[in-house]
Amino acid sequence: xxxxxxxxxxxxxxxxxxxxxxxxxxxxxxxxxxxxxxxxxxxxxxxxxxxxxxxxxxxxxxxxxxxxxxxxxxxxxxxxxxxxxxxxxxxxxxxxxxxxxxxxxxxxxxxxxxxxxxxxxxxxxxxxxxxxxxxxxxxxxxxxxxxxxxxxxxxxxxxxxxxxxxxxxxxxxxxxxxxxxxxxxxxxxxxxxxxxxxxxxxxxxxxxxxxxxxxxxxxxxxxxxxxxxxxxxxxxxxxxxxxxxxxxxxxxxxxxxxxxxxxxxxxxxxxxxxxxxxxxxxxxxxxxxxxxxxxxxxxxxxxxxxxxxxxxxxxxxxxxxxxxxxxxxxxxxxxxxxxxxxxxxxxxxxxxxxxxxxxxxxxxxxxxxxxxxxxxxxxxxxxxxxxxxxxxxxxxxxxxxxxxxx
Amino acid sequence: xxxxxxxxxxxxxxxxxxxxxxxxxxxxxxxxxxxxxxxxxxxxxxxxxxxxxxxxxxxxxxxxxxxxxxxxxxxxxxxxxxxxxxxxxxxxxxxxxxxxxxxxxxxxxxxxxxxxxxxxxxxxxxxxxxxxxxxxxxxxxxxxxxxxxxxxxxxxxxxxxxxxxxxxxxxxxxxxxxxxxxxxxxxxxxxxxxxxxxxxxxxxxxxxx
Ligand code: SF4
Numbered sequence: 294x295x296x297x298x299x300x301x302x303x304x305x306x307x308x309x310x311x312x313x314x315x316x317x318x319x320x321x322x323x324x325x326x327x328x329x330x331x332x333x334x335x336x337x338x339x340x341x342x343x344x345x346x347x348x349x350x351x352x353x354x355x356x357x358x359x360x361x362x363x364x365x366x367x368x369x370x371x372x373x374x375x376x377x378x379x380x381x382x383x384x385x386x387x388x389x390x391x392x393x394x395x396x397x398x399x400x401x402x403x404x405x406x407x408x409x410x411x412x413x414x415x416x417x418x419x420x421x422x423x424x425x426x427x428x429x430x431x432x433x434x435x436x437x438x439x440x441x442x443x444x445x446x447x448x449x450x451x452x453x454x455x456x457x458x459x460x461x462x463x464x465x466x467x468x469x470x471x472x473x474x475x476x477x478x479x480x481x482x483x484x485x486x487x488x489x490x491x492x493x494x495x496x497x498x499x500x501x502x503x504x505x506x507x508x509x510x511x512x513x514x515x516x517x518x519x520x521x522x523x524x525x526x527x528x529x530x531x532x533x534x535x536x537x538x539x540x541x542x543x544x545x546x547x548x549x550x551x552x553x554x555x556x557x558x559x560x561x562x563x564x565x566x567x568x569x570x571x572x573x574x575x576x577x578x579x580x581x582x583x584x585x586x587x588x589x590x591x592x593x594x595x596x597x598x599x600x601x602x603x604x605x606x607x608x609x610x611x612x613x614x615x616x617x618x619x620x621x622x623x624x625x626x627x628x629x630x631x632x633x634x635x636x637x638x639x640x641x642x643x644x645x646x647x648x649x650x651x652x653x654x655x656x657x658x659x660x661x662x663x664x665x666x667x668x669x670x671x672x673x674x675x676x677x678x679x680x681x682x683x684x685x686x687x688x689x690x691x692x693x694x695x696x697x698x699x
Numbered sequence: 700x701x702x703x704x705x706x707x708x709x710x711x712x713x714x715x716x717x718x719x720x721x722x723x724x725x726x727x728x729x730x731x732x733x734x735x736x737x738x739x740x741x742x743x744x745x746x747x748x749x750x751x752x753x754x755x756x757x758x759x760x761x762x763x764x765x766x767x768x769x770x771x772x773x774x775x776x777x778x779x780x781x782x783x784x785x786x787x788x789x790x791x792x793x794x795x796x797x798x799x800x801x802x803x804x805x806x807x808x809x810x811x812x813x814x815x816x817x818x819x820x821x822x823x824x825x826x827x828x829x830x831x832x833x834x835x836x837x838x839x840x841x842x843x844x845x846x847x848x849x850x851x852x853x854x855x856x857x858x859x860x861x862x863x864x865x866x867x868x869x870x871x872x873x874x875x876x877x878x879x880x881x882x883x884x885x886x887x888x889x890x891x892x893x894x895x896x897x898x899x900x901x902x903x904x905x906x907x908x
Contacts, residue, residue, distance in 0.1 A: 340820030341841060348816050351806040411801020411817065411841030415780075418800060422780040429804050430779040489898050490773055490810035635895055636764065636812040638740040 314525060315689050322682035329675010332668055333408050341411060345666045350631040354665040355409035357627045358673050359402050361510070361620055362680065363436070363481045364503070366398035367474040368511005370443060372538075374474070377467035385534035386695030387519045392447045393687040394518055395474075395511075399440045401680030406433075408672050428483040439477045446470045447691070454696035478504045491630040493570045496560070502552040506619050508545040512538055513593075513615035518684075520609050528694050532605070539608045542615055543597035546590050553586075553622075569633055574625060578632065578661040582625040589618035632662050704770075704875040705789050705848065707859070708882050708891070709763050710907040713869035716741065716748060716761040720861035720870065724765070727849060727860035729831040731822035731838050736846040737765035737861055738813070765861075766814050766846035767894060767902035768792050774805035774815070783843070790903065791848045799842035806843060810898045815845045831860075848872075 336343055346353040373391040376383035384391075407413050423430050449466050452458040479500040485491070486499030516538045523530045557574070560567030574583040596602045596611040665673075687693060716739050724730070724737040743751040743759035750757035772792050774783045782798035783805050785791070806815045822838040834851035838844065849859040862870040873880035882905075891905040 341817075342820035344819075347819065348806065348813060351803040351817060406802075409802070411803070412799065415798075415800045418780045418798060422782075422798065424779055424781045427777045427779040427804065429777065429802060433779070484804075485807075488773065488777070488808045489900075490808050630807065634812040635810045635898075636740070638742060638762070638764075 315685060319682065319685045319689065322678045322685060325678030326675055326682055329672055329678060332671040332675060336408070336668060336672060337413070343666060343668045345663055345669065349634065350628070350663040352409070352627060352631070353663055354669045354673050355405045357620075357623045358676070359405040359409070360481060360503075360623045360627070362398045362402035362405060363477060364507040364510050364619060364623070365514050365616075366395045366402060366439075366443075366511070367478050367504070367507040368509070368513075369393075369395035369398065369515050370446070370470055370474045370511075371508060372512060372515050374446070374467040374471045377464060378471050380464070384515075384519075384538060385531050386528060387515065387530060387534070389447060389450050389691075389693045389695075390518060390522060390528070390688075391515045392443055392450070393684055393691070393693055394514055396440065396443045396447065396687065397680040397684035398514075399436065399443060400683050401676050403436060403440070404676040404679050405673065408676060428480065428487050432477075432480045432484055435473065435477050435480045439473050442466075442470050442473050451692055474507075475504055478507050485626065485630065488630075490635065492566050492633060492635075493560075493626070493629045496556055498552055498556050498559075502549070502556065505545060505549040505552055506622060509542065509549050509590075510616045510619040512542045512545055513612035513619075516542065516612035517609055517616075520605055520612075522688075527688065535605065535608055536603055539597040539603055539611060542611060543594050546594050546597075546615060546618075549619075549622075550587070550590055570629065573629060573632055579625045579629055582621040582628075586618045586621040586625070589614040589621065593618065628661060628663050703789050703877075704903070705768070705791060705853070705873065706875045706882055706903045706905060707768075707848070707862075708871040708885050708905045708907055710867075710869040710871070710885075711760050711762060712907065713867045714739075714761045714763065715867050715869075717866060719864040719866060720763060723860045723864040724846070724849075727831040727852070728835045729824070729829050729838070731818065732825055734816045734818070734822075734838075734844070736814070736816070736844070737763060739763050762894070762906060763861075764811065764814060764894070765904070766792060766848075767811055767900065767904045768846075768848060769903060770901035771899060773808040773810060773898070773900055777804040777808040779804065786850070789848075789853065791850060791853070793847055793850055794844055796836055796839045796842045796844065799839075801841045801843070803843065810895050810900065815843055817841070817843050 344353060369391040372384065373388040373395075375381070377388070407416070410416065419430065419433055425431075446466050449458050449463050453460070453463045482500040482503035485494040486496060488494050516535060519528075519530055519538075520535060522528050557571050561571035573579050593611040593614040596607050596614075718739050721735055721737045721739060725735065728736065730736060740762050741747050741749065741759060742762060743749055743757075748759075750759035752758050768791055770790070772783075772785060775785050775792060778784070779802060780798055780800055782795045782800070784793055784795070786793050801817070803817060806817065809815050818838060818840050821840045832849075832851050834855075835849075836851075849857075849861075852859060858872050862872050871882045871885040873882040875882055875886075877883060886905065886907070889907045891907050893902045893905065895902075
């Protein structure tokens with residue numbers, strides 16, 4: 294960037310202030326990670342009966358969080374690699390920070406799959422008995438490639454700045470990283486979208502829609518992270534770049550909502566089974582999440598498109614709204630998949646799902662079929678803290694500042 | 700393709716919803732507390748054993764729901780480690796407790812609500828000692844289980860336990876590819892239904908109607 298003298302002047306105090314603050318942040322995240330580990334050990338020894346997941350809603354907060362973090366991760370990498378891959382002007386010096394957010398989010402995503410597993414010590418079987426036809430297997434492979442590639446990409450950027458990696462090489466890596474980022478998204482969507490057993494998930498739109506959601510929350514995350522780092526004096530960053538990201542965010546949000554609208558219309562119009570899905574979202578038990586997503590998205594769009602509203606604090610709010618909106622989407626998708634049973638018959642239900650001896654499915658599904666227990670919140674918080682820890686450690690140990698601000 | 704096509708017929712005209720098959724299954728496989736691989740559901744009013752309609756025009760019948768042993772099983776496709784798999788010889792969808800990593804992909808994939816159970820805790824039993832077949836695999840914490848057509852019995856040439864105790868003789872079991880088998884004779888001339896045919900799983904359980 295142009296104003297290097299100011300950057301140099303800002304550097305000394307920034308390092309000091311950032312140093313203490315950063316150390317505290319690292320300490321706090323580490324404590325939360327440790328607490329999460331303890332809770333996870335409790336979950337494993339006492340049994341997953343301590344979670345709110347049961348046979349009829351066999352996934353919960355962990356897999357919701359997994360989808361969410363995969364989304365966050367792809368966004369940051371796409372923001373960083375698109376300008377490089379296509380030779381466009383970028384977003385001003387935040388490329389490496391954006392990739393660091395990707396790495397951190399990928400680590401959290403992998404962590405959430407691990408805590409969701411009943412038998413995490415059998416994880417090695419994935420590589421010995423791999424069923425390559427399983428979408429989960431595809432995702433595990435792609436996620437690992439993606440994590441390694443993000444690290445390589447970050448390393449290549451650092452080397453390029455030192456003149457050790459050529460421009461073309463960096464561009465090639467950017468393109469590969471971009472393709473992998475899109476793949477990670479699609480494959481995560483296919484874990485759900487290829488399941489013929491769940492009415493709400495089984496739609497071809499799911500993969501593109503996951504990509505658009507990733508762009509929304511990834512952009513939101515990069516906006517918040519970059520603005521925060523600027524406020525903390527870690528790096529200098531042009532306001533014009535923040536505005537550019539905000540405008541992009543508005544576009545991504547509109548695309549995401551458009552996909553949502555298309556999907557709801559296609560599901561609901563024939564007035565068949567899909568109508569139940571639409572009703573569940575719009576006026577049923579999942580309505581708070583549905584309307585939450587719509588309202589938060591709308592608020593973020595308004596902030597991003599009205600020039601007078603594009604102040605730094607409001608744009609950060611828009612970024613946070615976008616992230617929260619996508620979280621709502623993930624939650625409704627996950628719970629929604631389980632909310633509507635395929636066999637809706639009065640049945641000899643196990644007490645695992647209905648405690649009332651006269652209970653039947655209709656009663657079981659009267660409210661939301663799933664709400665996490667404190668243990669699940671605790672473990673998920675621990676994994677989230679792990680993501681933050683990775684990010685903060687990256688800030689501390691790696692040269693993530695723009696080269697001209699070092 | 701499997702060498703045989705082992706299927707089960709359930710005659711809904713004969714079933715009296717006595718739950719004997721559910722209990723036989725529970726005992727034979729020493730199922731833990733709260734786990735039922737086979738359940739009898741009422742097609743009728745909103746509650747168990749309740750008819751639909753107004754007296755005297757009442758209607759009710761029953762379907763027994765357990766693993767459908769599909770020809771095109773959704774669960775087998777998605778299991779990342781092959782812990783749920785189609786037995787090449789018999790076509791039965793089997794479950795390997797030692798292999799299962801507890802990811803529950805199969806539970807999301809299976810369209811038949813509630814036929815797959817996860818042991819959410821260390822298995823607990825109502826009786827102090829184990830019951831049923833000594834060859835039935837031992838239950839494990841944090842893995843998925845379900846009906847196996849009593850694999851331990853059929854591999855010895857016996858029939859699944861649920862059939863043996865059925866007082867109404869509503870169940871038939873055998874190789875549909877063999878024209879002289881019990882099932883082939885029972886299905887001849889009868890019309891049948893599958894559960895959730897539209898999901899394309901080609902179930903191996905036939906409901907005679
Ligand atoms: S829970 Fe077990 S059987 Fe089911 S998909 Fe996962 S590893 Fe396979």
